[in-house]
Amino acid sequence: MELFLNIVSAFFIISGIFFFTVGVVGLIRMPDVFSRLHATTKADTLGAGLVVVGLAIQTGFSRVTVGLFMVLAFVWLTNPTAAHTLAKAQYTRKHRGESDD
Numbered sequence: 638m639e640l641f642l643n644i645v646s647a648f649f650i651i652s653g654i655f656f657f658t659v660g661v662v663g664l665i666r667m668p669d670v671f672s673r674l675h676a677t678t679k680a681d682t683l684g685a686g687l688v689v690v691g692l693a694i695q696t697g698f699s700r701v702t703v704g705l706f707m708v709l710a711f712v713w714l715t716n717p718t719a720a721h722t723l724a725k726a727q728y729t730r731k732h733r734g735e736s737d738d
Contacts, residue, residue: 642694649691656684670727678720685712 663676689709693702 646691646695649687649694653684653687653689653691656680656687660684671724674720674724678716682713682716685709685716 657680660677660680663680664673667673667676686709689705693705696702696705
């Protein structure tokens with residue numbers, strides 16, 4: 638049973654790392670601020686969720702698991718909110734005629 642939990646946990650953690658990597662590639666490759674925000678926000682939120690689920694499976698139910706899910710809830714609330722704020726600021730800046738430099 639422990640081997641099965643280790644395999645499932647490793648699957649979730651590796652999947653989360655994959656999405657973090659996709660987010661970094663999106664940050665580097667996308668042409669504008671809005672595309673970069675979209676790529677990183679979606680990938681980082683999903684990657685964090687998968688890594689936390691993998692860590693929760695690895696540790697079992699304990700105070701650590703509760704703390705992990707509290708951190709995950711914080712990430713799920715703040716990551717999209719911060720991306721929205723950054724996108725709105727860039728949109729406002731662009732329509733006022735300021736340059737991107």
